[in-house]
Amino acid sequence: AQSVTQPDIHITVSEGASLELRCNYSYGATPYLFWYVQSPGQGLQLLLKYFSGDTLVQGIKGFEAEFKRSQSSFNLRKPSVHWSDAAEYFCAVDPSTSGTYKYIFGTGTRLKVLA
């Protein structure tokens, strides 16, 4: 079955430390890939997306993600975390290479940042 996995439910890092959030997907072809962030009481904000081309994608707020076809992964990274990055992060896929409309979301990773 098609699925998106975010293995880490919670992650805690110190401010200034580097961050990597994992996302793996299970599909036959390369889907469109997204990372969204949700702050408490807020909707989902798009951080970055991958459709094709360069496998290292730059996003907003200093985030980047790398698509690795061999590992079916799309991990999110940030070199130095700020306290304001504390939020929940969702990986999502659009499973059709031509684009569909039904995003499949991972279960989310909640990030806590220690001062």
Add this chain to the structure above:
Amino acid sequence: GAGVSQSPSNKVTEKGKDVELRCDPISGHTALYWYRQSLGQGLEFLIYFQGNSAPDKSGLPSDRFSAERTGGSVSTLTIQRTQQEDSAVYLCASSIADADTQYFGPGTRLTVL
């Protein structure tokens, strides 16, 4: 420019009552989506509109749920005879076309007592 807006932001209702949730998509976005975010279930797709028609209603959990979209813009999600398991955050998203990036609203938190 304005993003996706949803109203109300919070709704508390009694079991058995009907509720209506509203979504105003980004101007010019032809595609509109409803998702539900609940504890233990994550984010689930409910329904998709292209213009005023809904080609895919496969995510609606029961016939108590319905949605419409008028004028290719505003959409209303209606839940009839609400149950406690309907308690969740209902998120609306829109995109320029059905194969483009979806932009999400702040959601409506529904609590059924």
